Amino acid sequence: MNTEPWVQRARNYATSFLWSRKAQKYKMVMLGRNLSDGLLAKMVIYVLLSIVAYLYLQPLLYMISTMLKTVSDLLDPSVKWIPRVVTWENLTKAYKGLQYPEALRNTALIALSCSIVQVLICSMTGYALARLAVPFKGLITALVLLTFLIPPQVIIIPLYVIFSKLGLLNTLFVFLVPAIFGQGLKGALFILIFRQFFRAQPPSLEEAAKLDGASAARLYFRIMLPLAQSACLVVFLFSFIWYWNMYYEPSMFLAKGFTPLSIRLDQLEDVLNPSLLGSKDLVSNPVTEGTKMGAAFLIILPPLVIFMFLQRWFITGIERTGIVE
């Protein structure tokens, strides 16, 4: 091979570099020992996740951007994401239209009281199904599953009649009473979560407490319930969110008077334009679009703030609860 000497030198240098320890280190950093360790793989993960997250959160961004637009910006097709003039008028209008403080109080009252009760009752039921002697346990577990599967539409009319006979309609108790009796919103799911959790606990704890002479109630409230903290948090938050957002049931049971936010959002169009009453189609009305998005934002704001503070415990809690066993 009659190559120039500098090519030879360069080649030598390149091979010695490739096998040097430094290069190995670079390679290690870029590609990693595992597929997921290297910098390159991490970049790919970041990019993929960011793109998907953008697509995923786009409706939320759309909500916020629409909320801040004036009507002329909304009608202008050249304005897509960033409004020409930022206006807070939509928010104030939505605030008034929803009668926010009152509706917020109603919603918070329902969501808080019902989810606390649900944590208590569902954990008790789940504990009984997991650990205590209950006659026909298999049958009862199957019935719990059944209550989870039955769509609410099937039983909503008889329920309406029962609630009206009991005089519960349009009060807080229309949701609180079923929650007390273990039939709250998606209560069956929570019972199954608690059952799963308690089954995974070692029985020696209970045996020790029993030997020390603890009664069943004491055993449960002093030992088992504190043990189930992470499961309780998960159930509480899910229950809170679902009560906060529920629409179908309150649209039947809380139609007037004591109305939560979701119902008021539905009625917002009529409140804003009393003249259009009755002609409510699925066609969106550009004049009220911004206000409606503002109202939607006001509705999701409180759970969003709560979630921001609790998300870390929440997500690790789910991993630890063993919901999926």
Add this chain to the structure above:
Amino acid sequence: MSSVPDFKRKAAQYHLKRYGVGLLFMLPWIIGFCVFVAIPIGWSMFMSLHKVAVVPGGFKYTWLGLQNYRDAFLKDNVFPIELITYFQEMILMVPIIVIFALLISLLLNQQFPGRFVYRALFFLPVIFATGQVLSELFTQGAGDIPFLDQYNLEPVVRQYVGGELAKTVMEVLGRVVLILWYSGVQILIFIAGFQTISPSIYEAVRIDGASPWESFWKITLPASVPFISLNVLYTIIDLFTFPLNPVLKHIKDNMFKVDTGYGYASALAWIYFGFIFVLLALVTGLFSRSMRLKGGRP
């Protein structure tokens, strides 16, 4: 020597002692089940066999037998079509949601800084992806993927899918982001599920020279079959109450119509439940069979 009544009393005492605490813990649920589930279910079945008219002070029932159920398929020209369309959509939506959740959770399961932020982001929709806010976004047409219009995909879909099904496909694609919002819980279930696979298996396989690609197909995927089945079931149940579900809207409309009324609406709801139940049973059967064939976990 104890007499027979004495023995009986002792047996009762024994049973009370044995079952008493458990029954006490279950008592709220049992009462609740009877009042708020069992009675309504029976009542609604009773109603579905009658023509129910609202008269002052209660209901007036006229026996119809299975007439309501027959009408739902033979007379009603909206319900069967909506049912079929909805099931078509569901068959498309369930795999989309579950596969999306699987992919995202695979990515989120990797170790990288900032993982918590992304996990929180993908869980965010669970907070507001139910109810009125979601349907408000639907009506305003938010939630389609931007490249659907940009690259004009509709003719392509029409060409490959063809016929009536293309319309369904387009409808699903048109709100795919909001459908994906239903995958928050599923992502969590998958992530939690991956924690149950022991890392030493991956290590052993790597030493044997398997690439990450192979270890995904040979280890991660088979081990997550139970979670996939759980997620499919959860998704189906979750989609029952999808806020823009046309079937539910039809049922609600019929409830307040004078000529059909509660009886007919109940019959429709029962038919709907029957279909869902069959679907759930099919899925459960399928998955439990595939798990048994692979000798996986029960």
